[in-house]
Structure formats: structure tokens, C-alpha cells
Amino acid sequence: MTKTDLINSIYKNLGLSKKESAVIIDELFEIIKETLEGGEKVKISGFGNFVVRQKEPRKGRNPQTGDELEIDARRVVTFKPSHVLKRALNE
Amino acid sequence: MMNKSDLIEVLAKKMNLTQKKSESVINHVFNEMTDTLKKNDKIEIRGFGSFTVKHYKPYTGRNPKTGDTIQVKEKRLPFFKVGRELKKRVDGDADR
Numbered sequence: 001m002t003k004t005d006l007i008n009s010i011y012k013n014l015g016l017s018k019k020e021s022a023v024i025i026d027e028l029f030e031i032i033k034e035t036l037e038g039g040e041k042v043k044i045s046g047f048g049n050f051v052v053r054q055k056e057p058r059k060g061r062n063p064q065t066g067d068e069l070e071i072d073a074r075r076v077v078t079f080k081p082s083h084v085l086k087r088a089l090n091e
Numbered sequence: 092m093m094n095k096s097d098l099i100e101v102l103a104k105k106m107n108l109t110q111k112k113s114e115s116v117i118n119h120v121f122n123e124m125t126d127t128l129k130k131n132d133k134i135e136i137r138g139f140g141s142f143t144v145k146h147y148k149p150y151t152g153r154n155p156k157t158g159d160t161i162q163v164k165e166k167r168l169p170f171f172k173v174g175r176e177l178k179k180r181v182d183g184d185a186d187r
Contacts, residue, residue: 001123001124001134006123016116024108025120029138033138033180035093036180043095046095048169050171076182077140081169090166
């Protein structure tokens, strides 16, 4: 499933034009991205939570050369599925 | 923190939709995504990320607190891989 499939599904089921559906889907994901960019988490009940986590710097290795290198501190997005979603996948 | 109601409100405002319409869009999107994962299909939202389902075979594990052996049933779990654009934006455009 891609964004196009979501747009088509909205268009077919919710009485919006194809163009409107496309703009709305883009905006929806843009809002989520902006929120995460601001370091805030996004909780979608029944689906899951998108959380921004701060990772500390650590030592790693270049897997090709074996050289040791410093991995910088960084911020990453993680997804924690809700119990509802986990249950749905195991029914 | 932003929850689903906040998301409904923000989307409604930005797109000039009624709360009700915005709510049905958001519910529809996440229901479709759930159905897709239920069918073991992959979801790919460019710039945002992708979702896949991983299968785990049943295995014998231990309760880490008591040390008792337990049978862990076969299970399926969703996984999210963050897209390149979102990854960069969250990390403050760091070049890596």
C-alpha cells in the first residue's frame, strides 16, 4: 500500500474529490512530521505512538574496515504499536 | 504530545474541513493501514516511512523474573522504518 492507494480509498469512500483527497493525505502526514520534528510525540489511539528519542553518542565500528568510530548523538523516531493493533495482527 | 483528537482538529483547521469530516478521514486512514498490515502487506508512505509485519515462530523462553520456562506462541508484530525525509528532519538536518 502506498500513499496513492490511501488517496484513492479516501476519494472513493468519503465523497471528496481526488485532488482534495491528495492534498488532505499530504497534509495529514506533514502535520505528523512537523510535530515529530518539534520533538513532540504523536499518539494515535488504536494504532500506535510515534515517539522521538534522544540517542547518546556511542562507539561503533565501520563494518567494512573494522575501524572504530564515534557515532554522534542523534534524535530518532520510533513507533510503538498499540495493543489494539498487535491484537488485530494476531487474531 | 499530540493525540488523535488534536490531529483531527489541526487537519480540520488547515484544510478547512468540518471536525466530522476530518475525523472520518483520519479514522479511515488508520483503519486502512491496519487492514493492510492484517493482510501481511507492506505500507509505504514516501517521506514518512514504511510499515512491515514480522513473523515470530513459537519458542521456549524464560520469565526473566522467576526463571521459569514458558512457551511463547507464534506471533506477528508490526515494524516501522522511518523514511529518509522524516529521519533527517527529526535529527535537525544532520548530514549522515
